[in-house]
Amino acid sequence: MRTPKLLATVLAVAAAVGALAGCSAISSGTITDKHYRAAYQSSYWTTHCMSYDSEHNCTMSIPVERKQHHPDRWTFDLRAGDKDGWVEVSQATYDMYKIGDYYGDSAGGGRF
Numbered sequence: 001m002r003t004p005k006l007l008a009t010v011l012a013v014a015a016a017v018g019a020l021a022g023c024s025a026i027s028s029g030t031i032t033d034k035h036y037r038a039a040y041q042s043s044y045w046t047t048h049c050m051s052y053d054s055e056h057n058c059t060m061s062i063p064v065e066r067k068q069h070h071p072d073r074w075t076f077d078l079r080a081g082d083k084d085g086w087v088e089v090s091q092a093t094y095d096m097y098k099i100g101d102y103y104g105d106s107a108g109g110g111r112f
Contacts, residue, residue, distance in 0.1 A: 027087050028104015029080030031097055037073040044068075076103055 044066055049058035074094035078085050087103070097103055 026078055026080045026083050026085035026104075029078035029083070029085070029102070031076045031099050031101050031103050032079050032084075033077040034094060034097075034099060035073075035075045035077070036094070037070075039072045040070050042068050042070065078103060080104075 045063050046066055047061040048064045049061045051058070051060045053059050072091070073088060074091055075086050075088050076094075076097065078087060089097075089103075
């Protein structure tokens with residue numbers, strides 16, 4: 001039963017990291033930098049259990065390659081007073097603003 005518990009733990013940690021990755025202290029402010037990351041694909045290996053014994057322990061497993069697509073990503077680094085943060089935006093929004101512009105609530109911004 002070790003493999004299902006390990007997989008559940010890995011998935012729980014990945015979900016927590018994913019949830020935290022979208023966090024930023026601020027969502028509006030002066031744009032201090034702009035970043036573009038092109039789409040890419042990553043892969044990793046895991047195992048898949050093919051048979052179990054009477055106590056539900058895996059007795060035979062095979063390696064399985066998993067692939068994940070990561071889409072294009074556009075972000076602004078922001079500064080508001082003494083706080084720094086970042087926000088993910090659409091390509092259209094990215095193209096509309098330049099470094100030094102104000103981005104956010106009073107500029108009709110927010111998260112797109």
